[in-house]
Amino acid sequence: MIEIKNLTKIYHTAHQDILALDDVSLSVKRGEIFGIIGLSGAGKSTLIRCINMLEKPTRGSIMVDGQDITLLKQQQLRTARQKIGIIFQQFNLLSSRTVFDNVKFPLEITGIPAQAARQRVEQLLDMVGLSDKARVYPEQLSGGQKQRVGIARALANDPKILLSDEATSALDPQTTRSILKLLKDINRQLNLTILLITHDMNVIKQICDRVAVINNSRIEEVGDVLSIFSNPQTPTAQSFIKAIINKDDPQEYRKDLIKQHGDKYSRLIRVSFIGASAGDPVISAMIKRFDVDANILHGNIDRVKDVPFGHLTLELIGSRSGVERSMSFLQDNGLDIEVL
Amino acid sequence: MILSAHAVFANIDLNAFWAQNSWIGEKLATATWETFYMVIICTALSYLFGLPLGVILVTTEAGHVLENRWVNRSLGVIVNATRSIPFIIFLILVIPFTRLVVGTSIGTTASMVPLTLAAIPFVARMVETSFKEIQWGLIEAAVSMGANAWQVIAKVLIPEAMPSIILGVAITTINLVSYSAMAGIVGGGGLGTLAYYYGYQRYEDLIMWATVIVLIIFVQCVQVLGDKMAARAINKRR
Numbered sequence: 268m269i270e271i272k273n274l275t276k277i278y279h280t281a282h283q284d285i286l287a288l289d290d291v292s293l294s295v296k297r298g299e300i301f302g303i304i305g306l307s308g309a310g311k312s313t314l315i316r317c318i319n320m321l322e323k324p325t326r327g328s329i330m331v332d333g334q335d336i337t338l339l340k341q342q343q344l345r346t347a348r349q350k351i352g353i354i355f356q357q358f359n360l361l362s363s364r365t366v367f368d369n370v371k372f373p374l375e376i377t378g379i380p381a382q383a384a385r386q387r388v389e390q391l392l393d394m395v396g397l398s399d400k401a402r403v404y405p406e407q408l409s410g411g412q413k414q415r416v417g418i419a420r421a422l423a424n425d426p427k428i429l430l431s432d433e434a435t436s437a438l439d440p441q442t443t444r445s446i447l448k449l450l451k452d453i454n455r456q457l458n459l460t461i462l463l464i465t466h467d468m469n470v471i472k473q474i475c476d477r478v479a480v481i482n483n484s485r486i487e488e489v490g491d492v493l494s495i496f497s498n499p500q501t502p503t504a505q506s507f508i509k510a511i512i513n514k515d516d517p518q519e520y521r522k523d524l525i526k527q528h529g530d531k532y533s534r535l536i537r538v539s540f541i542g543a544s545a546g547d548p549v550i551s552a553m554i555k556r557f558d559v560d561a562n563i564l565h566g567n568i569d570r571v572k573d574v575p576f577g578h579l580t581l582e583l584i585g586s587r588s589g590v591e592r593s594m595s596f597l598q599d600n601g602l603d604i605e606v607l
Numbered sequence: 608m609i610l611s612a613h614a615v616f617a618n619i620d621l622n623a624f625w626a627q628n629s630w631i632g633e634k635l636a637t638a639t640w641e642t643f644y645m646v647i648i649c650t651a652l653s654y655l656f657g658l659p660l661g662v663i664l665v666t667t668e669a670g671h672v673l674e675n676r677w678v679n680r681s682l683g684v685i686v687n688a689t690r691s692i693p694f695i696i697f698l699i700l701v702i703p704f705t706r707l708v709v710g711t712s713i714g715t716t717a718s719m720v721p722l723t724l725a726a727i728p729f730v731a732r733m734v735e736t737s738f739k740e741i742q743w744g745l746i747e748a749a750v751s752m753g754a755n756a757w758q759v760i761a762k763v764l765i766p767e768a769m770p771s772i773i774l775g776v777a778i779t780t781i782n783l784v785s786y787s788a789m790a791g792i793v794g795g796g797g798l799g800t801l802a803y804y805y806g807y808q809r810y811e812d813l814i815m816w817a818t819v820i821v822l823i824i825f826v827q828c829v830q831v832l833g834d835k836m837a838a839r840a841i842n843k844r845r
């Protein structure tokens with residue numbers, strides 16, 4: 268749906284040339300939610316702004332639904348932009364217009380007849396759950412409500428793709444979740460392709476199908492969200508994952524534990540799991556089967572696109588062979604084990 | 608008894624005063640009306656021309672919807688040049704043009720020409736400032752939805768800047784009151800002429816002070832009205 272090839276963007280400023288995008292190539296499939304994650308200054312906004320030509324690329328091509336956006340003339344570009352929805356971190360709603368008229372704004376731009384426009388706005392407000400706020404001005408809305416208006420407005424002209432520039436970065440975690448859920452619902456209902464950029468791995472984790480990691484103007488890693496989570500290749504990706512997975516520091520309890528049961532054999536391990544095995548009663552089966560005790564010291568379970576994902580720090584206590592065999596048992600069941 | 612006698616005396620005094628000075632009241636009323644309509648018409652005309660110029664000044668800037676370096680630069684130079692001429696000199700400079708337009712350079716109609724011409728670049732800058740207060744993100748949002756330049760101007764710039772533009776109208780009107788008095792000194796009519804010919808040249812203190820009071824009240828009213836209307840435009844959004 269979006270095909271970016273060798274995209275380079277250089278900003279020429281008075282003092283220097285800034286290479287904001289360095290030979291970026293990406294492909295976003297129809298109907299998927301694609302996330303781009305990177306630190307501040309990595310080039311995310313530049314990338315998304317090139318897709319609707321708010322920034323003119325220095326080199327490269329950007330195909331949106333088979334049409335190279337970079338080659339369009341002014342009038343063609345305006346028509347193409349009407350089919351590219353975008354939502355912003357700062358919402359960018361018009362303070363002079365009510366919620367209703369804000370959503371109607373893009374329909375006025377395309378020149379939809381008033382009656383049809385009104386119906387469309389009502390339908391959109393219903394979809395984002397703001398029908399009761401139609402006559403209210405944006406200033407009276409909470410951040411989450413403002414973004415809902417932003418989403419309704421972005422969808423007004425039935426876009427082929429929806430771009431999101433840090434749309435939840437100004438919102439609290441709970442509101443962020445509800446906005447992400449709305450985006451996901453829309454993605455499913457309309458089979459709408461969504462390209463979002465963020466610096467927050469939680470956003471990627473909650474709704475993205477695939478993710479690209481951007482660092483220093485380059486795409487460093489692209490892949491399925493689950494595989495990036497379970498097996499990040501680059502230091503950038505690893506640090507993003509680490510930031511949201513709340514791992515414990517084994518040093519805190521290691522010394523005390525080993526001392527406590529001097530006669531028995533014990534091992535401190537961290538079990539990482541991903542996918543279905545998290546749901547199986549593997550640990551309890553292990554305890555019964557090998558006659559070991561499992562002392563749970565720390566645990567963390569999360570969901571990445573509805574797939575359980577997490578880790579558990581355990582102290583296994585029992586006979587030496589029981590503990591060793593327990594560990595291979597866990598591995599055989601698809602769990603990843605790290606001896607601490 | 609005593610009280611009523613007092614009242615009678617006061618009455619007689621006031622009547623006598625009024626009989627002596629009633630011509631002042633008439634002069635004052637005429638002059639106030641002249642100033643009023645001069646200022647109102649000049650404000651309207653200066654916005655008719657100044658508002659579009661302000662729009663052009665803003666939208667032809669680099670990166671804006673009608674980016675045009677050449678137009679932006681030249682217009683900026685013209686506006687600045689006009690604004691740097693002191694009004695009293697400007698008045699004299701445009702006399703040939705005034706004669707051409709209205710046939711004379713004396714009187715209220717004639718003084719509206721230099722007043723309007725001087726106010727246009729002022730208005731253009733005021734409007735420009737109002738537009739620049741708008742968050743750039745709003746303009747970008749409209750552009751990214753496919754809006755053309757005209758739609759950005761009519762649907763984003765002007766409505767969003769409206770409260771600020773209204774305040775600008777009040778400031779312009781007040782400035783025009785004071786400029787119209789200056790025009791009055793060279794025969795422009797209105798309160799300025801009255802104050803100059805009677806108050807200054809004939810030492811009629813009463814006229815001088817009456818003029819000052821009328822001007823204070825007028826300016827006060829304009830400012831209060833402007834503030835009210837701007838506040839209403841903002842409050843509507845809350």
Ligand SMILES: Nc1ncnc2c1ncn2[C@@H]1O[C@H](COP(=O)(O)OP(=O)(O)O)[C@@H](O)[C@H]1O
Binds near residue numbers: 313314
């Ligand atoms: N309009 C601009 N002019 C000059 N440099 C810019 C401009 N916009 C962004 N940059 C620079 O380009 C780089 C990438 O910026 P940006 O795309 O905004 O990053 P991100 O959105 O990931 O924080 C930064 O170094 C930034 O300073």
Ligand SMILES: [Mg+2]
Binds near residue numbers: 433
């Ligand atoms: Mg950014």
